[in-house]
Amino acid sequence: MNMREIARRAGVSSATVSRVINGSTIVREDTAQRVRKVLEEVQFIPNPSATTLKYGRSKTYGLIVPDMLNPFFAEFFGAFEDLLIEIDHEVLLTSAQTPEKLLKSIRRMLMRQVDGAVLMASEFDTKSVEPLLRRRVSLTTVDRRTVHVGCSDVSIDYERGFVEAVRHLVSLGHTRIGYIGGMKGLYTTEVRANAFKLAIRGAGVILHPELMRHGNYRVSGGEREVTALMKIAEPPTAILTANDLTALGAAQGLHRLGLFAPHDLSIIGLDDILLSEVCQPPLSTIRTPRKRLAKACLEALDFSKANIESKGIQLSVLTELIVRETTAPPRRRERTGKISRRKS
Amino acid sequence: MNMREIARRAGVSSATVSRVINGSTIVREDTAQRVRKVLEEVQFIPNPSATTLKYGRSKTYGLIVPDMLNPFFAEFFGAFEDLLIEIDHEVLLTSAQTPEKLLKSIRRMLMRQVDGAVLMASEFDTKSVEPLLRRRVSLTTVDRRTVHVGCSDVSIDYERGFVEAVRHLVSLGHTRIGYIGGMKGLYTTEVRANAFKLAIRGAGVILHPELMRHGNYRVSGGEREVTALMKIAEPPTAILTANDLTALGAAQGLHRLGLFAPHDLSIIGLDDILLSEVCQPPLSTIRTPRKRLAKACLEALDFSKANIESKGIQLSVLTELIVRETTAPPRRRERTGKISRRKS
DNA sequence: CTGTTAGCGCTTTCAC
DNA sequence: GTGAAAGCGCTAACAG
Numbered sequence: 001m002n003m004r005e006i007a008r009r010a011g012v013s014s015a016t017v018s019r020v021i022n023g024s025t026i027v028r029e030d031t032a033q034r035v036r037k038v039l040e041e042v043q044f045i046p047n048p049s050a051t052t053l054k055y056g057r058s059k060t061y062g063l064i065v066p067d068m069l070n071p072f073f074a075e076f077f078g079a080f081e082d083l084l085i086e087i088d089h090e091v092l093l094t095s096a097q098t099p100e101k102l103l104k105s106i107r108r109m110l111m112r113q114v115d116g117a118v119l120m121a122s123e124f125d126t127k128s129v130e131p132l133l134r135r136r137v138s139l140t141t142v143d144r145r146t147v148h149v150g151c152s153d154v155s156i157d158y159e160r161g162f163v164e165a166v167r168h169l170v171s172l173g174h175t176r177i178g179y180i181g182g183m184k185g186l187y188t189t190e191v192r193a194n195a196f197k198l199a200i201r202g203a204g205v206i207l208h209p210e211l212m213r214h215g216n217y218r219v220s221g222g223e224r225e226v227t228a229l230m231k232i233a234e235p236p237t238a239i240l241t242a243n244d245l246t247a248l249g250a251a252q253g254l255h256r257l258g259l260f261a262p263h264d265l266s267i268i269g270l271d272d273i274l275l276s277e278v279c280q281p282p283l284s285t286i287r288t289p290r291k292r293l294a295k296a297c298l299e300a301l302d303f304s305k306a307n308i309e310s311k312g313i314q315l316s317v318l319t320e321l322i323v324r325e326t327t328a329p330p331r332r333r334e335r336t337g338k339i340s341r342r343k344s
Numbered sequence: 345m346n347m348r349e350i351a352r353r354a355g356v357s358s359a360t361v362s363r364v365i366n367g368s369t370i371v372r373e374d375t376a377q378r379v380r381k382v383l384e385e386v387q388f389i390p391n392p393s394a395t396t397l398k399y400g401r402s403k404t405y406g407l408i409v410p411d412m413l414n415p416f417f418a419e420f421f422g423a424f425e426d427l428l429i430e431i432d433h434e435v436l437l438t439s440a441q442t443p444e445k446l447l448k449s450i451r452r453m454l455m456r457q458v459d460g461a462v463l464m465a466s467e468f469d470t471k472s473v474e475p476l477l478r479r480r481v482s483l484t485t486v487d488r489r490t491v492h493v494g495c496s497d498v499s500i501d502y503e504r505g506f507v508e509a510v511r512h513l514v515s516l517g518h519t520r521i522g523y524i525g526g527m528k529g530l531y532t533t534e535v536r537a538n539a540f541k542l543a544i545r546g547a548g549v550i551l552h553p554e555l556m557r558h559g560n561y562r563v564s565g566g567e568r569e570v571t572a573l574m575k576i577a578e579p580p581t582a583i584l585t586a587n588d589l590t591a592l593g594a595a596q597g598l599h600r601l602g603l604f605a606p607h608d609l610s611i612i613g614l615d616d617i618l619l620s621e622v623c624q625p626p627l628s629t630i631r632t633p634r635k636r637l638a639k640a641c642l643e644a645l646d647f648s649k650a651n652i653e654s655k656g657i658q659l660s661v662l663t664e665l666i667v668r669e670t671t672a673p674p675r676r677r678e679r680t681g682k683i684s685r686r687k688s
Numbered sequence: 689c690t691g692t693t694a695g696c697g698c699t700t701t702c703a704c
Numbered sequence: 705g706t707g708a709a710a711g712c713g714c715t716a717a718c719a720g
Contacts, residue, residue, distance in 0.1 A: 002696090002697055003698065004697075014699090016706060016707075022699080028705060028706090046697085047397070047697055049393045049698090050397055051698055051699070052393040053391070053393040053712045053713065054700090054712040074412045075412065077437075090456065093435070107389060111391065111392055113391065219618075248622045252622050274563075275592065275619045275623070277563075279592075280595065280599055346712090346713055347715095348713080356691085358715090359693095359716085362714065371689070372690085375689080393714090395713085396696090398695070398697095398714060399696075399714090
């Protein structure tokens with residue numbers, strides 16, 4: 001079933017059918033009625049491949065995430081999809097853990113003629129996205145904090161988020177505040193770590209470099225690093241982490257040591273994934289609002305699409321501190337600096 | 345850049361270029377070499393819209409899940425995507441919480457000319473998938489346990505999984521075993537509940553109907569129903585749940601009551617989402633293996649594609665009991681049947 | 689072994 | 705207000 005057939009049945013031309021479907025105003029109402037009736041009768045489903053082939057637009061946006069095992073990205077996908085459905089577009093989702101996979105993902109996006117792409121994969125060098133830009137696909141990065149011709153960016157305001165979080169910890173009485181970040185070599189790792197340093201200094205407490213560690217944005221990193229942190233002579237009384245998985249891993253690692261949040265260590269995560277509310281104890285965290293982030297991405301995408309010749313825009317999304325139960329005043333520490341164990 | 349241009353540069357026809365790209369053997373090696381060289385030089389990316397338009401095949405499979413907020417589906421997507429990439433196909437992912445959204449999802453799949461679709465959305469009547477079948481799109485459902493012409497099914501063997509879980513609980517000494525299921529009205533809810541009943545009877549313990557409740561496959565349901573369960577005169581000493589989110593909710597609800605797993609109640613989940621290992625205490629659960637499930641889905645899809653005129657196949661995937669820390673022998677209960685509270 | 693060609697379904701000129 | 709027709713890029717049938 002195609003437009004020609006619809007046209008035949010309605011006694012018009014396929015051009016008119018196209019005009020009716022696409023809401024062109026220059027069709028006489030009774031003609032349009034007749035066409036719509038047939039459309040309805042046969043439950044017509046148009047074939048966008050034809051349009052994509054002819055005009056190179058696909059009504060599809062690509063979304064490249066580093067890892068669907070991190071619930072944050074699944075949750076973001078949901079928010080982004082909702083937005084795109086409203087404007088009658090499709091999402092092409094790919095996960096790209098490694099630079100090689102990223103390259104393949106980009107190639108697939110290019111094949112499918114996406115109208116734009118949101119790139120959340122942090123592990124990439126600028127070279128790999130060049131093909132996108134060269135082919136004038138509007139691109140929006142998340143958290144690169146730099147824009148190019150045809151390439152916008154949406155960043156998350158870790159700076160303010162961390163200031164708020166550190167202020168909360170300091171107000172509880174913490175002065176030895178640690179940080180478990182992401183893996184080395186990613187730009188966003190630097191950004192988050194710098195935001196932490198800034199926040200610490202801004203709060204008037206001392207920055208202890210030995211309390212800053214590199215995790216991997218996964219549970220395992222949080223677990224490993226909290227273990228290391230708690231074993232140093234003077235462990236922190238509170239930590240911030242680069243994301244919720246790291247924080248959850250830290251809570252887990254703490255537990256393995258026979259210690260507990262917030263009793264032995266206050267923990268603040270980042271993202272506010274759904275399960276952070278459910279884990280025991282519920283995680284205090286810095287929420288990255290998915291809806292607003294998705295909206296900003298779409299806005300940036302639209303901008304770059306409309307102004308593909310000019311520099312993209314830089315947008316920023318604010319976070320929100322969610323205080324749950326992994327933050328509390330520091331426990332009084334014994335003179336020796338040794339950890340006393342609570343029975344489990 | 346298209347095949348004609350490649351052909352021009354290589355001094356051949358576009359048909360030959362097509363043959364080289366698609367690995368047809370009937371091209372002379374030196375000709376092929378020449379073409380490949382040009383292909384490489386210009387970093388040629390073919391345009392599948394043309395093929396889709398001409399032949400109606402898109403190298404894309406649809407995946408319809410009920411909810412991306414449930415990490416299980418995100419994790420499954422990852423497994424399914426990996427499989428499809430290997431065979432050079434695309435996934436079109438849509439989430440369809442409601443019957444209306446499902447209808448729209450199916451329409452979108454049809455528009456994009458998917459070669460087949462996996463339907464994990466449980467809330468649907470057969471009518472809504474009819475358009476797919478009528479248009480001869482190979483379909484694979486998960487957990488419908490019924491096949492049709494052009495429609496296969498992959499089911500998860502809850503029966504054996506629940507038997508194993510109940511046996512584990514009974515061996516720990518439990519006899520009052522409860523169940524928090526999914527929402528009423530879904531077929532999979534019935535299947536899981538029946539599997540539970542069967543397992544209980546098979547283990548030779550008494551089935552107490554008042555210990556079987558309806559949740560909603562989400563955290564909130566587990567929380568709500570565990571509260572109800574623990575308030576009845578003789579609460580269960582252990583429960584199974586319809587999925588991990590429900591189990592996590594139950595653990596959470598228990599905590600709100602000042603009670604703890606496994607001390608006051610043993611809990612076994614279902615799915616083994618990534619975070620069930622991290623939550624405190626780590627959740628004992630029945631693992632639904634994503635990779636094997638994804639493989640089975642693809643196999644079923646392929647079967648129905650190859651035999652679109654005949655009935656689909658019915659496959660089954662086994663689960664695996666993962667014992668972590670939410671299961672333990674039942675606590676001795678006081679004579680009064682009242683709950684004693686442990687200090688938190 | 690290689691080239692020529694038709695045609696998939698759509699939208700957009702350009703006529704009328 | 706409506707219709708005729710071109711052409712997007714690809715591949716399979718057919719011709720040579």
